[in-house]
Amino acid sequence: KIIASGAIRGAHKVFNEAEKLLFKHIAEKGGDYVFEFPDTAFYLPMIYAMTGFAVKTLNDMKEALMMAKELLHPEPVEKEWTPYLGEALDSGMATLFAEEIWLAMRYLEGLEPEKDPVTGLIYNGFITDTIQRNLGIQLVDGRMPGFAAIVGAAPDDDTAARIVRELQEKNILVFLSGMSNGETITRQLQRKKVELGWDVYVVPLGTTTEHTLYALDWAVRAAMIYGGVKPGDYKGCLKYTKDRVFAFALPLGPLDDVKWATGAGAINMGFPAICDSDVPVIHPTGVCTYEEVDKEYDHAKIVSKAIEVRGLKIVSHKPPIPIAYGPAFEGERIRKEDTFIEFGGNKTPAYEFIRSRELDEIEDGKIIIKGDNWKERYEAGGAMPLGIYVEVAGREMQPDYEPIMERKLHHNINEGQGIWHMGQRDVNWLRISKAAKAEGFTLEDIAKIQHTMTHSRFKAIVDKVQVTLFTDEADVVKTREEARKVWKDRDQRLGSLTDESVDLFYSCLLCQSFAPSHTCVITPERLGLCGAYNWLDCKAAFGIDPSGGNQPITKGEVLDEKYGRWTGVDVYIKASTGGALDTMNAYTIMENPMTSCGCFECIMCVVPEANGVMVVQRGHTGMTPIGMKFSSLAGTVGGGVQTPGFMGIGVNFITSRKFLYGDGGLKRVVWMTKALKERIRDAFIERAQEEGVPDFLDKIADETVAEDSEKLLEFLASVDHPALTMPSMF
Ligand code: SF4
Ligand code: NI
Ligand code: NI
Known part of the structure; x- marks a missing residue:
């Protein structure tokens, strides 16, 4: 009942705002004025997906807004019992249409992407088709198991950072929007100096609840881009988002009518909301679970609760190292002044190389570090030569797998928070940040990462992994020559493969x-x-x-x-x-x-x-x-x-x-x-x-x-x- 009446009121509110702005612009610019969101072939994507109507002009928007109006229900009479979720769902959809038009109008006014009035941060705004396609592959290969929309703000900065870091470690793409009690999660993260952006899986969309629509627009476009669902096939689109886009919302802080209404829109798409206020789970099956809030569970457990409710499959392997680890940390950059020590990158000789061995030739988990005073030299920081030599053995191992495993060495290292890696073979470059060093990251940890992750990524073919790190220039140069011979042979083999030569x-x-x-x-x-x-x-x-x-x-x-x-x-x-x-x-x-x-x-x-x-x-x-x-x-x-x-x-x-x-x-x-x-x-x-x-x-x-x-x-x-x-x- 709270949901229905809140959602109905919220829908009316958003609708009225959108209508007001739209009429203002029609009066100023004329109804034939053309509008497009940046870089998309899907017009106003939500309206296009649900109705098949390609909104191109302000007059088209007026027509679309009328469609939304049909979904609006009369504002509920106080205390009246609303028996089913249908009205809330209709209102939710109407809200999404109206929000899309409202945001379009803000683009016309030059207010989008939004600039934060407090911090000056420029938000992402509308999510383009290009970004959608760039991320496509990560969505399907399991690197990114889901998406979270955080709407509002955490009770304090530390909690905000903790929730987001937990989501990042699970490789969940996080969208930030909305406000509660005048505070936004984006600002909380900024104060905690959490890096924001696509590269690190944390994308601020804007300061209002309505901005959440950008994330929903993105989700619904997946149905048309990847699912081949035709615009206008609203059932097909909604089924697709429910079955294949593993998204959920975390509304933090008190819920207001617009949050209810937007949440009801998201429920249509199959996305549950897990709140920290007194209605903890809103589930798309049409049943609302009014669970009592277990105060213990609140913010420390909200992420795992959400994962459970949405049914995400999270497989994460973390090497035994003192820093956070996961693909979300792959995109971070480490500037020169934040660097504690670096290897390669034309500053010192370096390489990384994987070789297969017989099972009895190596010892699993063995880490060998060769070099004079390597510990002291590492502790001093600066630059250092480094050869990373990984030997693997396994009954199912074939030399043809070596290059594939070797290419993963890059990801293995780069996924450490505060570790940055570029290139491969003998053109690699590695930086360890001062922050990672302060957390206790050692040279040995590089070997530990390679050991754990090579096992975990290739568990069916690898039984043993042994890692040797060379740190003396002469050793690095000498072993690099041996590696170069092997790389040359490998390239020749790859180049000689033709379609005719295989069955x-x-x-x-x-x-x-x-x-x-x-x-x-x-x-x-x-x-x-x-x-x-x-x-x-x-x-x-x-x-x-x-x-x-x-x-x-x-x-x-x-x-x-x-x-x-x-x-x-x-x-x-x-x-x-x-x-x-x-x-x-x-x-x-x-x-x-x-x-x-x-x-x-x-x-x-x-x-x-x-x-x-x-x-x-x-x-x-x-x-x-x-x-x-x-x-x-x-x-x-x-x-x-x-x-x-x-x-x-x-x-x-x-x-x-x-x-x-x-x-x-x-x-x-x-x-x-x-x-x-x-x-x-x-x-x-x-x-x-x-x-x-x-x-x-x-x-x-x-x-x-x-x-x-x-x-x-x-x-x-x-x-x-x-x-x-x-x-x-x-
Ligand atoms: Fe890439 Fe094709 Fe495989 Fe998709 S199906 S991941 S496009 S190779
Ligand atoms: Ni694909
Ligand atoms: Ni990193």
Whole structure:
């Protein structure tokens, strides 16, 4: 009853505010005035998802607001018993619509992203499609098990910091919004000098409860981006957020009507709220559990309570070290003046290297530190040489797994709070902050991290892990030479793998938790479209977890050599997409191309006038020659459907010999962003030489010469681009 009447009152309040602002702007600017949130292809995402109505102008907003009005219920008479949750849920949805319009109006007024009137902090504001896609892969591979929206403020700064740190350690992405008693959690964290931002999984949205809508907008977009749910299919969208977006709210402090109303909106999406005031759990099943507050449980247990209520699966492994640990600390930066000691980074010789051994050659858990007075030299701070040499053994271990395990050394170290790591092999760079040192972090702890995490990440294949740290320059240089020989052999092996030379491809089904009908088919010459999984990664992943997200695909008979079609792949893809797809061609964009989930690094699409293709990477915000920005292009390729002429790809696929093999290959590229050109320059030039056009990179247009097709064609003609004289793509 409190919920219903509070939510109904709150809905009216938000609705009236939105209406007032909207009418003011219609009077000033006219109803045809166009509005867009920054970098999204989903208009006002909540309204778009729920109704299918693409709000583009102020008049459209008026229409959408009328839809919200239909959901409003008369304000409840005091003491009247409201028997069911329906009214609260309707009011909740109406509130979300009205909040979306209210925030849009604030954008018009230049008030968003909000600037904190007390601290001057600029909040995140609307969450763009680009950020959504950047995070996509972490959502599906288990690195980020859920999301929390903290609304309000904790009773004191220390409690605020503690709650957030606990969420961070569990890799839960935290959104901050709202206020209680004039205080906000964002300011509390700022006073405690807690780092804020996407890199550390703590994102301040704004100071009002209404700002929570940005997080809900983000959640509902996942249904359309990854789930292939059509805008307007509100049941589909709400079911998707309930089943697949593991979010919950932690409203801290007393609840007011707008909090009730927004909370009721979130319940529609399947998100429970766990409060610290006297209604501790609001559950989306429609039943409200009015639990008595157990004072003990309050803030120390609120996070674990939320995890239990929302049913999150948290697997966290923490090495026995004196600092906080988890992926949320990967993004932190350590500035020079905060550094206690550093290794590598061109300051000292350094490297990191994993090698497999026979079981009887090493001793599990053994840590060897070699070097004169290494303890004293570490305690003195500054810089020091460091070779990190990890030896592993296991019955299921194969040398092919070494590079994958070695790449994880970076994450292993970087996840320590106050530890920063960059690069790999012999171009690594490691910093330990003064704060981590003050917590008691030692050189030995680096080895402990590698021991624990190598075990935990690769438990199915590794039985023993031994770590040696070299700290004398001469030793580091000498052992680094040995490592370099091994790296060279490994690279040659990877480079010599071709699609023809293997019998098995691998699938990646990780994104099916978000995009149920998408399967990545990963071959030696085509990596996953997110860029994070190549054939060897998948092979290792299958070895590590045979029932996991990477499964072998028996190639079978070749059906089409040029287009890349095999009997075994067709059978697999049909089964794994629940019959959504019958067949797939790996080497063409024109006919039954591979589908996309939503986390592609790049989008490639045909530019018909130029008889070629263009490639644009995620994060590029400018216009492209086909008249669409990345964000709107992305809207056409996701959701696991085949769209001939459009395809999501990983960056490194561009320089594969199988890239567009059936369509004429690399020479089809007519436009590519400058950043992309830079990123793959060396490999690209090598491939261009093979194709007989050594200066080909210069013949490809980018955003500095053309952002429309007319300029593009002019440029292509001026450089004699090969695509112009190739056979027609159609
Ligand atoms: Fe998703 Fe494909 Fe990347 Fe796997 S390889 S995580 S399915 S995009
Ligand atoms: Ni770190
Ligand atoms: Ni994906």
